[in-house]
Amino acid sequence: MIGSTLLERRSKPERIADQAWRHLTSTVNSAGDSVRDTARSTRRNGLAFADDAGDLVGAAAEEARRRAVAAFDALAGRRAALPWALLVGAALAGAAIGWAAGSAARAIGNRSERDLDDVEFVDVNRPSSPASLDT
Structure with a gap:
């Protein structure tokens, strides 16, 4: 009861500021949850994208390695098999x-x-x- 009488004795600007503060914290918390969910889905999508990119880079690296060995053999005067x-x-x-x-x-x-x-x-x-x- 003491808390309720203290809230009633505040001035109108204080009550409005308190209500605005509660509304702001609620909005920020809800936005934080939304951002957290978006970050999770972005991380999942990013991992899948990175995995696909890793496969592509791996294939390109293998081709580059094959060509580099062939070029080295050609410069060394060895004929290709x-x-x-x-x-x-x-x-x-x-x-x-x-x-x-x-x-x-x-x-x-x-x-x-x-x-x-x-x-x-x-x-x-x-x-x-x-x-x-x-x-």
């Missing part, structure tokens, strides 16, 4: 294409021989032909 996997793959692809082309050529050759057996040649005398062709 042959890409054996690529060479073997190209040889196998060439063998497969050659086998397919040979099979197709044999099939066409067999069909044309059968067609020639069925063809009947006819000798035709043409009276209007030039003189040297019919002899």
